[in-house]
Amino acid sequence: MAVVTWPARKAAAEAGDAQGVVIDLDLTDLGLGARKVSAVVVLYKDHSLATLRFAQSRSVPYLSISSGVFEIAPEVASVMNAPGAAAVVLGYEWLVGATTVPALDLARRFARVHEIRIGVLVDEEDGGGPTVAADFDYLNHFMPAALTRKSGTWQWREDNDAKAVFSAIDGTEIDATGFSSIDVVGLATSTGAHSVEFNLGNGISSSRRKGEAFSTEIIIEMNGLDLSGQALRTRHAVVHPGGAAPLTGMGIALLLERLIGLDGKPPVAPGLYFPWQILDASRYLAHLAHEGGQIMELPLL
Incomplete structure (x- = not known):
């Protein structure tokens, strides 16, 4: 079984109240078991969309930042087949909203x-x-x-x-x-x-x-x-x-804050969104x- 790399453990420790966890895309629960999840963010390409299915099954927001414009059909179809399941953000704008x-x-x-x-x-x-x-x-x-x-x-x-x-x-x-x-x-x-x-x-x-x-x-x-x-x-x-990394991270953080209502406003309703529509x-x-x-x-x- 894969192990959580040192950088992941180090980042989790620095963040506080966080864990580095190995994700198994072959499992419907991604190997997370009963852990409480408020949102799913995919930083690199998930060709299986197992992460999207997991987010919909838990009714939590989903943000992906690494797909290409040519391959949005599977994500769009997933939302069309379960429109009330979760808020899904097509976050692969350049640097997640910076443009x-x-x-x-x-x-x-x-x-x-x-x-x-x-x-x-x-x-x-x-x-x-x-x-x-x-x-x-x-x-x-x-x-x-x-x-x-x-x-x-x-x-x-x-x-x-x-x-x-x-x-x-x-x-x-x-x-x-x-x-x-x-x-x-x-x-x-x-x-x-x-x-x-x-x-x-x-x-x-x-x-x-x-x-x-x-x-x-x-x-x-x-x-x-x-x-x-x-x-x-x-x-x-x-x-x-x-450079690019701080802008990307800022966009992700602000989107998560808005999606799950950490800014004091109601969480974003289920649907399909561009980042700029909710930021x-x-x-x-x-x-x-x-x-x-x-x-x-x-x-x-």
């Missing part, structure tokens, strides 16, 4: 959003561990084309059409490739934008280029009509000096600032 929550807050300046372009810069030193790498290899293998909304139609960009360039915070041009983030679907359907694309680049972050530690950068460009009907273009960056934007942005992150207004190019 959509700020973007939708910025979109309030617009009466009509025509286009949204997302450019994400992942620093070469911010790659995560081997399991993160395995998840990305899996996604890149099965999802070589990038789901994009262009001029009102859904398209898959591939080969040369998937190549893109965006400017980092310091103005450096970043070679990027289209990525099928579910952010594209969420932003397009929530804003009505006719064109939405998501591009992912890897290199040196703006902070490291000036001699500081690496950071994560999410560039959000929008154009449309402002509240008075005049043309409006904006360009902002979501930045966190700790309070003002609360999210306040936590972002508290943890050293920020939303920067950038000059138009």
